Amino acid sequence: MSATKQVIVVGAGIIGASIAWHLAKAGAKVTVIAASGAGGAATPNSFAWINANWGNPEAYFRLRTRSMAEWTRLAHDVPGIPLKWCGGLCWDLLPAELEAYAAEHSGWGYGIERVDRTRAARIEPNLTELPNFALYVAEEGVAEPVAATQALLTDAERLGARIVAGAAVTALVQANGRITAVDTFMGRIAADEVVIAAGAGSPAIAATAGIKLPIETPPGLIVHSRPYKKLLNGLVIGDRLHMRQTAEGRIIAGSDFGGADPGMDAEATARELFAAMKSMLRGADGLELDFHTVGYRPTPIDGFPIIGRAEGVSGLYVAVMHSGITLAPAVGLFAAREILDDARDPLLELYGLARFTQ
Incomplete structure (x- = not known):
């Protein structure tokens, strides 16, 4: 695994926090950029139900139940995550x-x-x-969303991550078909890869690189x-x-x-x-x-997550979804592996951005 890869995570909600923590745990140099404080915009308004309940096909059920199992692992590894399997x-x-x-x-x-x-x-x-x-x-439960997000960010900082709050990303910076940095109100920050995990704000950020995210809110x-x-x-x-x-x-x-x-x-x-x-x-x-x-709620138009690298430009990873509380531990784990090792978990096979253009 590349211990020196510099990754910017745009967004400090539960998804961004989980990705940042898993990257930092794996040894990457991580910078989290957030326009607001811990929890972002959507996470504090979440019902925070961890489940694999009705209404979804089996493939999505498998992703959700895997993430439910990962919640137990994450709560063991990160001090202060308020997780309760209350039924x-x-x-x-x-x-x-x-x-x-x-x-x-x-x-x-x-x-x-x-x-x-x-x-x-x-x-x-x-x-x-x-x-x-x-x-x-x-086996269903809850994770208090803001406290869980804060616990992940705090431990990510302990692992070496840098948290930059109040610095909204204004544009993705490209060079030779690759994202090399982000522009913010506080200046330009360079990276080997940028992760967009900014919830409802993600489409506007992606659009600065010519990437369309089909998301409803x-x-x-x-x-x-x-x-x-x-x-x-x-x-x-x-x-x-x-x-x-x-x-x-x-x-x-x-x-x-x-x-x-x-x-x-x-x-x-x-x-x-x-x-x-x-x-x-x-x-x-x-x-x-x-x-x-x-x-x-940042909801892709087909109802399922967008998780994976963008097509047509290198160095850009997208993680936007509605079921952020349930999916955060697995998405963080799988995204970190893909970003650092180019190893895509089979459970993510259906959830790339390319499905909207095929």
């Missing part, structure tokens, strides 16, 4: 669809338990609305309560809303795990969502709304 109770599909999901994913090796109302009440005793039929996956509103006594044991993926309780006691919720469009009046939508959340929880009389967030 997820799910009933946000029609019963027939839940059964089809359970049959398919159980066949793939996902640890799904079919539960009735009585079992659901034992898992989450403070829910006022319980399903007649739900699915429970004990749908908004998602999530409400956050004030810290409160423990009401939830794990993730609740219900048909009306998705919610969990954070490590500091806040209950957060969205109408789906990424949050939904806040509409014309985000404040009103947030109040309605919080009221619905509060009505679903026994013992929540004193629960108060603290704030809401509207995140813009």
Whole structure:
């Protein structure tokens, strides 16, 4: 492995932080450039659900479950990552669809338990609305997103990485068909390779090198309560809303795990969502709304990650996706290997940028 390769990682969200840490761990000289602080723009607004849940083909399921396993390894290697395998109770599909999901994913090796109302009440005793039929996956969990990102960046610095905050990248610099540096408001920084992991900001950066990233950024509103006594044991993926309780006691919720469009009046939508959340929880009389967030999720137009080197120009690697919390450990590991050793993991085969031009 090239221990002297100089790599710039553009973006300090969970994906950029994981790539930077894995590169630094492997001996590369890493510079992380971030327009904002740790967590970037999308990561702080994440529901932070680690899962390989319904709605995806088997190849993507395999990538997600591999990354779930890598979370355990990463939390062991990096001090301070707040990882919890709290389990997820799910009933946000029609019963027939839940059964089809359970049959398919159980066949793939996902640890799904079919539960009735009585079992659901034992898992989450403070829910006022319980399903007649739900699915429970004990191996699903959460990683508090900003704290996990900060832990990765802090340990990357210990390993020799340089973190440059408040220095937005204005352009990629090319010479003879290769990216050789980035321009920032603080000056030009040279590198052997540049990684774009800037979430919703990635297309504008890539465009300066003539690279088109087909990404959408749908908004998602999530409400956050004030810290409160423990009401939830794990993730609740219900048909009306998705919610969990954070490590500091806040209950957060969205109408789906990424949050939904806040509409014309985000404040009103947030109040309605919080009221619905509060009505679903026994013992929540004193629960108060603290704030809401509207995140813009960097989502490739086919719904799957973009991970790999750009075509047509050397020295440029792209890592942009919506499922950043679930995928961060595996993407960091695989990207570092590919950048330093030119070894592309087979699990990434379907997720190169070239798929949009073929």
